Amino acid sequence: MKKMTEARREAILAAAKTLFEEVGFEQATMSELTARQGGSKATLYRYFNSKEALFQELLQRSAREHSGAMFAMLHPCGGSGNELPPDAMEALALLNPEQDVTSTLKVFAERGLKTFQSLRRIATRRILIAAASNAEVGTQFYEHGPRRGMQMLARYFEGVMNAGQLRRADPWVAACHFRALVESEVDEPGLFNARPDLTDEQIHATVARAVDIFMRAYGPA
CATH class of the missing domain: 1.10.357.10 (Tetracycline Repressor, domain 2)
Structure with a gap:
C-alpha cells in the first residue's frame, strides 16, 4: 500500500512538472492537474494541499x-x-x-x-x-x-x-x-x-x- 501511495505521489509530481513547464506557475491550476491525472481533486489535495x-x-x-x-x-x-x-x-x-x-x-x-x-x-x-x-x-x-x-x-x-x-x-x-x-x-x-x-x-x-x-x-x- 505504501508503494502504491508513493507511486501516486510521484505521478502527481511528474504531471505537475510537465504542467508548470507548459503553461508556467501562474497559469497552472489544481483543476487542470486533476484533469490530466484523473481521479478527484480531493485525492490530489490529500497529497498536496496547494x-x-x-x-x-x-x-x-x-x-x-x-x-x-x-x-x-x-x-x-x-x-x-x-x-x-x-x-x-x-x-x-x-x-x-x-x-x-x-x-x-x-x-x-x-x-x-x-x-x-x-x-x-x-x-x-x-x-x-x-x-x-x-x-x-x-x-x-x-x-x-x-x-x-x-x-x-x-x-x-x-x-x-x-x-x-x-x-x-x-x-x-x-x-x-x-x-x-x-x-x-x-x-x-x-x-x-x-x-x-x-x-x-x-x-x-x-x-x-x-x-x-x-x-x-x-x-x-
Whole structure:
C-alpha cells in the first residue's frame, strides 16, 4: 500500500512538472492537474494541499538534482563517492589538482553543458526564474543548488592554485569567470528557446574556446 501511495505521489509530481513547464506557475491550476491525472481533486489535495506546496517540492528536488550533479562532477574535492552514478566517474577521476588542468576543465565543462544546458533542464530553469519573484523561493533554490555547486568548483580551483597549476587568485571569482565563459555562447539562446539541443560537436568546440580563454587569463605566469 505504501508503494502504491508513493507511486501516486510521484505521478502527481511528474504531471505537475510537465504542467508548470507548459503553461508556467501562474497559469497552472489544481483543476487542470486533476484533469490530466484523473481521479478527484480531493485525492490530489490529500497529497498536496496547494499548488504552492507542489511547486515547493519540485523546487527542492530541482535544487538537489542541480547540486548533486555538480557534486558528482566535482567529487574529488570532498566526499565519499560511493553513491555516484556511472556517468560521473570519468569527470570524477579527472578532477584532481595533481592532473593537467586544461584537460580536466574540458572534460568537466563538456559534461556540464550536456547536463545543465539541455532543453529539458532549461525548461525547468525558466519556471524557477519566474518563481524567483518570490525572494524566499529564489533564495532557497540558489543556496541549495547553484551556489553549492559553485562552492565546489571554487574548492577545485583553490586546489590547483595551491598546486601551482593556475595563478593565485580568488577561487570564487575564478569559478564565476569559468562558468560564464563556458555558458556564454549557449545560455541565452537556450533560455529563450532559440536553439535546439546542443550536438556533441558544438559542445566540444564551445568548451575548447572557453577553456582556452580561461587558461590565458588564469594560467601560471
